[in-house]
Amino acid sequence: MTASVYAPPPDCVGSAAQAAVQQLQPGQACLLENLRFHSGEAASEPAFAQQLAALGDVYVSDAFGVAHREQASVTGVLQHMAACYPGLLMQSELRYLHSTCHTPERPFGVVIGGAKVRDKIGVLQALVSSADVLLIGGRMAFTFLAAEGVACGRTQIEEDWLEACRVMRESAAARGVKLLLPRDIVVARSLDDDCGCCTVPLTVSCCTPEAPCVPNGCYGLDIGPETAAAFTEAIQGCKTVFWNGPMGRFEVPGFAAGTHAVARAMGQATAAGSTTIVGGGDSVSATNEMQPPPAISYISTGGGASLQLIQGQLLPGIRALAQAVAAAAAAATAAS
Ligand SMILES: Nc1ncnc2c1ncn2[C@@H]1O[C@H](COP(=O)(O)OP(=O)(O)OP(=O)(O)O)[C@@H](O)[C@H]1O
Numbered sequence: 256m257t258a259s260v261y262a263p264p265p266d267c268v269g270s271a272a273q274a275a276v277q278q279l280q281p282g283q284a285c286l287l288e289n290l291r292f293h294s295g296e297a298a299s300e301p302a303f304a305q306q307l308a309a310l311g312d313v314y315v316s317d318a319f320g321v322a323h324r325e326q327a328s329v330t331g332v333l334q335h336m337a338a339c340y341p342g343l344l345m346q347s348e349l350r351y352l353h354s355t356c357h358t359p360e361r362p363f364g365v366v367i368g369g370a371k372v373r374d375k376i377g378v379l380q381a382l383v384s385s386a387d388v389l390l391i392g393g394r395m396a397f398t399f400l401a402a403e404g405v406a407c408g409r410t411q412i413e414e415d416w417l418e419a420c421r422v423m424r425e426s427a428a429a430r431g432v433k434l435l436l437p438r439d440i441v442v443a444r445s446l447d448d449d450c451g452c453c454t455v456p457l458t459v460s461c462c463t464p465e466a467p468c469v470p471n472g473c474y475g476l477d478i479g480p481e482t483a484a485a486f487t488e489a490i491q492g493c494k495t496v497f498w499n500g501p502m503g504r505f506e507v508p509g510f511a512a513g514t515h516a517v518a519r520a521m522g523q524a525t526a527a528g529s530t531t532i533v534g535g536g537d538s539v540s541a542t543n544e545m546q547p548p549p550a551i552s553y554i555s556t557g558g559g560a561s562l563q564l565i566q567g568q569l570l571p572g573i574r575a576l577a578q579a580v581a582a583a584a585a586a587a588t589a590a591s
């Protein structure tokens with residue numbers, strides 16, 4: 256179908272949106288305003304979901320990147336539609352991630368970094384039972400390091416997860432999971448300026464309150480070269496590798512080397528026959544900005560969604576879709 260697209264009405268629901276949709280002729284499509292500008296989306300308001308549902312008869316759910324969120328357009332709207340289908344992107348994400356990560360060829364490695372420590376640290380707990388290798392970088396790593404007694408300077412750590420991090424390391428050791436944390440890091444006085452940054456070793460034994468590894472006025476902003484080499488070797492030893500979250504504040508050139516090293520190692524692992532997956536907005540853009548970009552087996556549009564999927568969770572958006580498809584099939588059977 257070739258569709259002509261109208262300019263969006265000012266809101267995704269309401270009379271202007273209704274009018275725009277009602278004027279559509281066969282072969283035309285209407286692009287509505289971003290749902291996230293409406294407070295009913297994140298709050299998953301039933302009234303907002305009903306308003307969305309009133310715009311059409313059939314719903315194609317294709318936003319895999321938000322399938323882990325309980326939101327009006329992800330779960331609520333599906334209860335009010337006559338028919339719901341997974342879109343092509345949703346189908347390919349589920350097919351690939353499900354089959355690859357539920358029965359991964361082993362060793363199965365997971366590389367986690369980034370800044371959304373609270374969102375992701377729980378995922379790591381689950382991965383301790385399914386992965387063979389866990390590589391932790393980015394701001395995420397500093398809560399683990401702080402739990403070991405490393406002084407992390409101004410780097411933000413999650414105080415209420417310190418005990419959980421200790422327990423995770425113990426369970427990883429008990430299960431024979433290879434869990435690697437940074438051994439050296441790049442530190443600087445500013446989050447946005449790499450001028451004067453330097454690499455420091457990072458071990459409990461060399462880190463004292465009098466001489467902390469990360470000086471008191473500094474942030475830890477990237478994994479250092481020794482860590483990048485250790486992560487590269489570990490990635491190359493895996494047959495399946497999933498990566499989410501940059502190893503440092505890669506938007507600043509002086510803090511990007513660790514993230515680029517991981518991206519390169521993923522490309523080398525792909526070339527050697529391993530299956531590699533990158534998921535998450537920033538990890539994907541860091542990979543794509545490299546020249547030439549490393550070859551990755553699969554690039555997922557989901558960060559949090561792909562992480563939750565690979566740890567075996569049924570995502571709210573997938574559950575709602577399966578229920579809606581089953582309800583429509585039951586209704587069709589009853590009517591025939
Ligand atoms: N040590 C660090 N200090 C400060 N910021 C960091 C550090 N390490 C990573 N970051 C920041 O983390 C951000 C990306 O984190 P995030 O967890 O959102 O990853 P992501 O790949 O986008 O995955 P998702 O799609 O799940 O959000 C980047 O903006 C990067 O600058």
Ligand SMILES: O=C(O)[C@H](O)COP(=O)(O)O
Nearest residue numbers: 320321324557558559560
């Ligand atoms: O809901 C969102 O903000 C985006 O889909 C990304 O979510 P994520 O950061 O958990 O991947």
